[in-house]
Amino acid sequence: MALRFFADQCVSNSIIETLRDAGHEVLRLKDHIPTDSPDSVVIWKAQELEAILVSLNGDFADIVAYPPDKYSGIIALQVRNHLEIIPQLMDKLKIFLSSHPETGYYAGKLLLVEAHRIRIRG
Numbered sequence: 001m002a003l004r005f006f007a008d009q010c011v012s013n014s015i016i017e018t019l020r021d022a023g024h025e026v027l028r029l030k031d032h033i034p035t036d037s038p039d040s041v042v043i044w045k046a047q048e049l050e051a052i053l054v055s056l057n058g059d060f061a062d063i064v065a066y067p068p069d070k071y072s073g074i075i076a077l078q079v080r081n082h083l084e085i086i087p088q089l090m091d092k093l094k095i096f097l098s099s100h101p102e103t104g105y106y107a108g109k110l111l112l113v114e115a116h117r118i119r120i121r122g
Contacts, residue, residue: 003103005075006046008055009035015054015077018090022097027051039066047072052106061112068122073106078114085115092118 004025007016016026029035033045039059043066046053052073053060060066061076068074077089093113100106110121 003097003101003106004049004051005054006032006042006049006051008042008053008057008060010056011054011077012086015086015090018094019054022094024097026054043071043074050103052103061110063110063121066110068110069108071108072103073109073111075106075111075113078112088115089113 002024004027005019006027007029009029016028019026027049029037029042029045032049033041037045039057042055043053043060050072052075053071054075054077056077056079058076060074061078066074075093077086077093079086079089092115096111096118108122112119112121
């Protein structure tokens with residue numbers, strides 16, 4: 001079963017293609033709202049599209065500002081200015097996604113994808 005993702009403007013083409021190659025649907029922010037939209041609009045649009053938000057923006061990892069239980073799912077890729085770890089993060093994420101292919105699994109959860117683990121909040 002394919003998952004639907006909404007890629008924040010900071011998500012690179014290589015990340016989008018990796019998710020698509022794994023059989024998932026990825027909607028790009030720039031195709032739906034202005035690229036300079038505030039975070040509140042970005043997460044609202046992800047909800048409207050019934051998609052899991054994927055972002056490198058650390059703001060979405062803040063559970064006080066964006067409580068996971070209010071959203072359809074947030075995946076925060078923890079790059080921390082080390083773009084060279086993106087392939088490793090994506091390998092870890094693809095394995096996780098294939099183990100949890102149901103959209104409902106992600107509702108109310110924040111996944112913090114790090115080089116050595118995936119932490120789940122919510």
